[in-house]
Amino acid sequence: MIPDSHVHTRFSFDSQASPEAVCRAAIARGMPEIALTDHVDMNLLDGGYGYFRPQKQWEALVNCRARLNGRVRVHIGLECGEPHLFRPDLSALLSAHPYDVVLGSIHWVGHRPVETADFFHGLEFGEGVALYLDELARLAEEADYDILAHPDIIRRAIFHRFGWAEVDWTPYEAPMRRVLRAVAERGKALEVNTSYRRRGMGPPGPSVQVLRWFREEGGRFVTLGSDAHRPEDIGADFGEALAMVRAAGFEAITVFRQRRPYEVRF
Numbered sequence: 030m031i032p033d034s035h036v037h038t039r040f041s042f043d044s045q046a047s048p049e050a051v052c053r054a055a056i057a058r059g060m061p062e063i064a065l066t067d068h069v070d071m072n073l074l075d076g077g078y079g080y081f082r083p084q085k086q087w088e089a090l091v092n093c094r095a096r097l098n099g100r101v102r103v104h105i106g107l108e109c110g111e112p113h114l115f116r117p118d119l120s121a122l123l124s125a126h127p128y129d130v131v132l133g134s135i136h137w138v139g140h141r142p143v144e145t146a147d148f149f150h151g152l153e154f155g156e157g158v159a160l161y162l163d164e165l166a167r168l169a170e171e172a173d174y175d176i177l178a179h180p181d182i183i184r185r186a187i188f189h190r191f192g193w194a195e196v197d198w199t200p201y202e203a204p205m206r207r208v209l210r211a212v213a214e215r216g217k218a219l220e221v222n223t224s225y226r227r228r229g230m231g232p233p234g235p236s237v238q239v240l241r242w243f244r245e246e247g248g249r250f251v252t253l254g255s256d257a258h259r260p261e262d263i264g265a266d267f268g269e270a271l272a273m274v275r276a277a278g279f280e281a282i283t284v285f286r287q288r289r290p291y292e293v294r295f
């Protein structure tokens with residue numbers, strides 16, 4: 030079973046899951062490694078703003094790791110929203126503990142939330158997508174992160190506003206390639222996020238087409254993330270995601286340990 034590199038626990042504002050329950054779910058699925066990546070939201074607009082307690086998360090997860098030693102490798106991580114906009118604060122946070130992995134995520138573009146129909150308020154489809162990809166490129170190029178998480182998260186807004194479960198990125202190939210090139214050139218990883226499937230919003234993403242562009246741009250590292258907020262969702266739809274990664278020509282999945290990439294062959 031491939032490691033899940035994107036999982037939330039009760040140290041995230043939107044999860045009640047105990048870290049141990051999450052890790053036991055990983056063990057039950059035969060997963061050798063799991064990354065616990067709680068939300069760090071420095072954006073005032075976000076529901077999670079001010080919630081994260083780094084010292085509490087660190088101590089609890091170190092204890093959890095020690096208790097489960099030998100049964101599953103527990104990696105301690107963070108999911109930071111818009112990390113390119115909060116570089117000094119993130120840098121201070123990261124210097125406090127030896128984290129294993131940092132996910133860089135777009136949850137907001139200015140005052141627009143990427144997960145709801147409101148994102149497109151006053152915007153045509155193409156205008157909204159261009160705005161989103163521009164912000165994503167800035168994150169990819171400038172931020173301190175290991176994995177670019179849910180690079181097609183704008184699908185949630187598209188689903189709610191237009192009702193489409195899939196997006197053809199062909200008209201946006203150039204701005205999407207700008208993002209993928211930055212991830213590839215900086216030696217970062219691209220995440221295939223499976224949460225769309227559980228939300229009834231279509232297949233894991235990004236699509237095979239986007240994953241192929243990533244390879245063509247020199248991308249080497251791909252991670253799988255369930256984005257689970259409950260133990261029962263750990264590793265959900267990884268079979269489907271793995272088939273997509275393989276179809277795009279990749280032969281390994283990456284996992285981060287102490288912020289360094291390791292390849293897990295499949």
Ligand SMILES: [Zn+2]
Nearest residue numbers: 108134178179
């Ligand atoms: Zn996210």
Ligand SMILES: [Zn+2]
Nearest residue numbers: 035037108256
């Ligand atoms: Zn997440």
